[in-house]
Amino acid sequence: MSAWVKQKKWQVEKHGEKKASWYAEWNEPDGTRRAKSCGTGSRGKRAAERLAARIREELITGTYQREERKTWDEFRQRYEADIKSRLRPASVRSAKEALSHLERIIKPKQASSVTAERISEFVRVRKTERGKKKKSKVSPATVNGNLRCIKAALRLAHEWGYIKTVPRFRMEKEPKKLPNYVTPEHFALMYQSAGAATKPAEAPYPIADWWRALLITAQMTGWRIGELLSLRWDDVDLDAGTAITRHSDNKGGRDEKVALHPIVIEHIRPLRAFVPCVFQWDHDRRTLDVEFAKIQDAAGIKLPCRDSGDPRHGKCTDACYRYGFHDERRAFATLNAENMTREALQVLMRHKSANTTDRYINMARQIKPAVANLHVPALSQQQLNDRSKMAN
Template identity: 25%
Template sequence: MASIYKRKGRKNWYIAYFFGGKRRFKNSGTTESKLAKQMANELEADISRGTHKEIKNASTVELYREYLIDKRHRKARTNKSERWPIKAFLRFLKERDSKFPRVSEVSKDDVRAFMKLRYDKKEAVTYNNILGIIKRFFAKAVKIDMTASNPADDIERRKQEDKEIKAFSDSEYRRIERASEGIPIYWMILIGRYTGLRLSEMVNLEWEDVDLEGKVVHVRNKAGHTTKNYKKRVVPLCAEFIEKFRAYYPALKENQTGYVFHPFKCIKAKEGSHYKTMEGRKYAGPGPKNTIVKVLRDAGVYEPGKCFHRLRKSFATSLKNKGVPIGIISEWLGHSSIRITEKYLADVSAWHPAIEQTTLEREESSEKSGNTFGNTFGNTQYGHFLPV
């Protein structure tokens, strides 16, 4: 027969019962005796019916090891960002109980107490992210039968306001171009504006990915870098971009190899400053982000937020305002679903007024300017919609 009891120094009721010829103990997860007694009766009924599934009596440290093994296929940066909140939570439990508790002993009150202590004054987005990590951690425990229920399931997320990422207007972009002329970051700004690539994709872009003859850029997964959702894609290039980009290397060789963009440093001298590019090396750290912030400040268009991502949104906004179907935009941006793209462009009309031009007029202007795709996208009807 199942019975309930309390342990010294603990608020929750515990259930004692027999299963598989052994006496076992379980944390009810509640401080109310009536509810604990009801749970004990239900447990006894499940055992008598043969439907009871025994939970492993594992510690939270064992669960942590299992969780890391399960997530080893993900990016190292993602695993690192999830490890420290889980470690902080486990340390919180150990400091309170002087030992790491069993997984089945962790209750909703424990999760609430941790979130209140560490993240009560944080922004809603931070609070929700940490809560989501803890929830995924215990979801693993439920999956491998270390606990019957997820203690973080019923804890409410905080309401958060989505921060709007504003696209650059045409006049703002011209000011950015003038402010970045002569600085190597100019070419990263250019490719961000004309292709919508993410910063990590630009940093890892190699010459074999850029097909100027075919007028496309290939975004691939490679050693040391994968796209955000592991999705490969091909982004078309317009004639104006190719003309500008050829100036990056006037004597561009057909068999050019290595990274397209290299870090650089400013050399100050009496006769003036100049920039030295470190060939063969790849960007690392916050270098490009810091440089573009300086450029945007000089152009008078800086706003706190994701600066490079604003170039990406400017690319998408131009396509949307010129009538490109959202499915095509989603594919070129590398989004996992059209829903993300719809949310991405929800405020598009507030920043770029739609261009009143018929499809025929667009095609005629495209033919005159030569703004069409190469072999891969040569027959598509959206070639003339690229930013120009």
């Protein structure tokens, strides 16, 4: 077993010795002849000599590992089969979408061709592409979401031996925005206007009661909308005041029994009927958003667009001026962060990481700054009176 340096005879004849590439060649333990080009000239020769010396040492010490030329297509097929059985459908869709964008932009042939340089190329191109809204560009948050999915895939590629190392990733800087959450005043208006909704029309109880129960439960549990719509009567104990969120329905990936506030019990009790789910919804998800928009319009809610000054935002749509269901979850965290411990809030919101809970707590502190204990400069009554006249 050995390794050596040489130039290809046909290259020397065609290009001359100075322009012919230098190669490191070696025989693998099974006798297979391998070669790698290292460039031309004296620099290429030195690189080939270094590579040959390293491979020679690995062959002697028994640490040599054969570099498999595994294709990207082979890896992706194995990866998709793996995540399909492990991840939630939404996560599988995000992963497939991110890898499809990567393939479209950098067109990898071998898995090993996905390097840090190619990832940077992917980010540069992705940032210039059109976003979902008219005249908008893909946001830094979307790019980072793609990168997280790609990085997770490449970690498995490394574990499975498709690549030697996971390339380094540079995430895009995202603007630090204050959270959008349903304020108590707006919640009261929506609660009062719940009768503006027209679905679920087939329910054996008033539509307004259904929506009021949904809004109250979302506001007072912090559950995601998917968890609420999946909540089954079999998992609710009205007398004990508890409900179980199942691992198949939440992002925490675990079953958890949660105590419900008496107000929540009071609102969901009238919905008890011969249907499997508490919030039985036999329409698509888009229709739910449309009905929620009707309630907000009837309540006279029109929020300022938080991204109107962002050149990547594009043309505003009606959704820019309304709340989404996740804003109810943010309201739960923001309005309760100062009234409970970090650990209690993490349990109630079912965050896997305490860092996620900390972000909600920090946002709550920004919204509710502790100004009550600030030093107030001493002012004379005359100065206060003068200030009052100027204000008027």
